[in-house]
Amino acid sequence: MSVRKKVLFTVVVLLLLQLLSLFLHYFMLRSYLIDRWREEASAVAGSLASHVAVRIKDDIDKARRTVELYSSLPLEALMWKITSEVVHVKRVDYMDSGGRYLKSVSRFHNVPRYVGSIGVALREEQVGEVRDEYGETYLVYKLPDMRENVHRGFFLLYLSLKDLLWDVLSTGYPGKIGIVLKDSRGSPTVELSGSHVPSPFTVSYPVRGYPYHLELFWKREDVLAPADKFLQSAGIFGVTTTAFLLFILFLVVYRTFRPLEVLTQEVINYSGSFTRKGVDELDILSRAFENLLKGxxxxxxxxxxxxxxxxxxxxxxxxxxxxxxxxxxxxxxxxxxxxxxxxxxxxxxxxxxxxxxxxxxxxxxxxxxxxxxxxxxxxxxxxxxxxxxxxxxxxDLTLQKEMEYVLSRHVRLNIAGEIAVSIAHQLNNPLASILASAEVLMSRLQDDTLKPLVQRIVDNTARASQTVRKLLDISGSKDGSPSKVNPATLTEGVVDMMLYKARKKGVKLEYVNFLKENITLFCYPWKLEQILMNLVDNAIDETPQGGYVRVTLEEVRGGLVWSVKDSGKGVREDILDRIFEPFFTTKVEGYGLGLSIVKRFVEDMGGRVEVINHPDGAEFRVILRLGEGYSHESSVGGR
Structure with a gap:
């Protein structure tokens, strides 16, 4: 077979292989996408169903605790208290121990009364469902009234399943997914993200402990979009490649092989030892140049x-x-x-x-x-x-070692977060007990000279309790609610809290407020308080006995600037770029988290933190831009 025929045959085979490879890759990609979707969808459905079950149980437990806690209230007031404490309970009915209807309260007048049969057995149970005129479904749950250990009757709690499901999804709703909560008969109870369209990409997961199952469905294009896009792109590429190969084939066959045939004939005529029989042009040329190629x-x-x-x-x-x-x-x-x-x-x-x-x-x-x-x-x-x-x-292993260091650092951060949350859980109840005891002592104290000291215990314990709660909020990715705060008053409170440590070490701590007007700042007060406490605490640690720490607050070009300056040795130049890294510390007993928390909180509030070395110490500056969330007020009131 001549080289020309071999080339033509090879081109055809390559085109067929390209087409086969394209479809094979498409179906492999499609299978991979479906397997990945099935795994991720099952995990999402299981997680959401588990959260729904936990949220229903939490609401029932909260209603039971409300009855126990406010058992001294009149019945109607207690029923209203249940609807206010448990946000998903929209209506409460009360029946005596024989099952006769006595009273009801409802946050919404359109929630109908349950008219089905209700057993009088002394146990908690779901008795059924009701739907209002808008088609919203309410789970009806029977809760025995055992105040003072006497069976007085039953509470019927009407839980809004739609509100409960929205509440669950608010913590992390997976977009582009249809969600339907169905009852044991398969009838839709709650539909979210539009109507339920039949789809081959549907998963269902039971809500453990309740007669419901959660059904999630995806559109085909959302699951197989990468495969379809690949097929489209590969098709365009294949057409382009084919056209290019045909053009090259034309050049090779009609413009290259003629000179090659002439050259081959010249080699045969020159050597006299080659023949065309059984071999092609390239074989003849390769034999002729074999000796030259050995070197x-x-x-x-x-x-x-x-x-x-x-x-x-x-x-x-x-x-x-x-x-x-x-x-x-x-x-x-x-x-x-x-x-x-x-x-x-x-x-x-x-x-x-x-x-x-x-x-x-x-x-x-x-x-x-x-x-x-x-x-x-x-x-x-x-x-x-x-x-x-x-x-x-x-x-070169440098990049690998750097990645191992980053991974180790993230692992340490996760461990530190778990330890912090554990400590916060353990401190929460003792702080609440101290606060309650201090408040009782304050109300009964007759000696006016001791009241300021007890009030300081109450204020600082409340502040510590709030810090613990905010630490728990951070672990759940919550920042709480922002509020208006006077930055000058907050700063003065932080300095007042740190006075004891400064005096104990023999350091002079002073605060100067350069604000000409009262400014109200809309922010997270606990974050701002933690920023200032960490900076002042570090400044006291770095200042020798007999030194000073000076805290100032001023307004500069539409922003608030806090300055914490100490009379210590300053920050070494070789570690200036690392002081805000988690776990980096120069203290013997330090953990290296204070300044990293400062940097994170300041950036969360849209600001920045600066470090300036002076001949007589270091200065940390926190700069927050003032926007729509602040106002200027006069000394006698404000607008």
Whole structure:
């Protein structure tokens, strides 16, 4: 077969293989997308169903605790209290122990009364459902009234399933997903994200403990969009490639093979030992140039061994220690130039490296042009035709070690977060007990000279309790609700709290307010308080006995600027870029979290924090931009 026919046949085969590969890849991608969707969808449905069950149980438990806590209230007031404490309970009916209807209260007049049969057995249970005129479904739950351990009757709680489901989804709603809550008969109870359209991409998950199951459905295009896009793009690419190959084929067949045939005939006529029988033009030419290619093959083999098979940094060193060859990977990774290295002593480039000693080091530090790298090093001899060489294989591990450090840092952050939340849970109840006891002591205290001290206990315990609650909120990705606060008053309160520590260490703590008007700032007060407390606490720690810490507040170009300046040694220049990293600390007993919390909270509030070194100490400045959330007020009131 001639080369021309072989080329035509090869082109046709390549086109068919390309088409086959395209469809094979499409179906593999489609199968992968469906498997990934099935796994993720099951996880999402299971998580949402579990949250719905937990939320229903929490509402029932909260209603039961409300009855126990406010058992002294009149019946109607107690029923209203249940609807206010449990936000999903829209109506409460009361029946005596014989099952006779006595009273009802409702937040919405359109919630109908349950008229089905209700057992009088002394147990909590779901008795049924009702639907209002708008089609909203309410779960009806029977709760025995056991005030003072006497069975007085039953409460019927009407829970809005739609509000409850929206509440669950508010913590992390997966977009582009239809959600339907169905009862045990398969009838839709609550539909969200539009009407339920039949879809092959549907998963259902039971709500454990209740006669419901949660059904989630995806549109086909949302699941298989990457596969469809690939098929479209591949089709366009295939058409373009085919047209290009046809054009190349035209050039090869009609413009290249004619000169090739002429050259082949000249070789046959010249050598006299070749014939066209059984071979094509390329075979004849390859035999003719075989002897010429033998010398090139030796160089090609060396190149293949040294450079094509290994992708890391490579050095070929002569037996006298000079560099013979350098590959491109070594130049790129270590910032050196191969043409400058050839002929140089290898010890001048890599100090301490002896190429004549067979070496394997899995991890070591290496200094190259003043920069330190973490590398894996291997040296072994290579025998070539012109002598013995030493091949040095250098694998750069610097990026890998940096990634391991970042991963380790994130793991430590997660552990610290879990520890902080655990401590916050353990402190919450003792703080509540201290606060309650202090308030009782305050109400009964007769000695007016002690009341300011007890009031300080109440205020600081309430502030500590709020900090613990906010720490728990952070663990749940909540910041609480912002409110208006006077920044000058808040700053003065923080300084007042830190006075004891400053006096104990012998440090003078002073606060100067340069604001000409009262300013009301709309923010998260607890975050601002934590920012200032951490900065003042660090300043006191860094200030020697007899020194001072000065806190100032002023308005500069439409923004508020807090300055915390100490008379310590200042921040070393070599660690200035790292002081806000979590767990970085210069204190013997420090945890390295204070300044990282400051930076995070300031950035959360849209501001920035600056560090300035002075000859007599360091200054930390917190700058918050004033926008629509603040106002200026006069000293006698305000607008």
């Amino acid at each position: 090139v093959e030796r160089e090609k083999e060396t190149y293949r061994k040294l450079w094509q098979e290994i992708g890391d940094g490579m050095l070929l060193v002569r037996d006298d220690g000079t560099v013979a060859m350098v590959n491109a990977q070594l130049e790129m990774r270590f910032g050196v130039k191969g043409e400058e290295m050839v002929g140089m002593e290898v010890s001048r480039i890599f100090p301490g490296l002896n190429p004549k000693v067979n070496t394997f080091i899995s991890e070591t530090d290496m200094l190259v042009k003043g920069k330190r790298y973490t590398v894996s090093l291997r040296i072994f001899p290579v025998s070539l035709e012109d002598g013995v060489y030493h091949l040095i294989h250098i694998k």
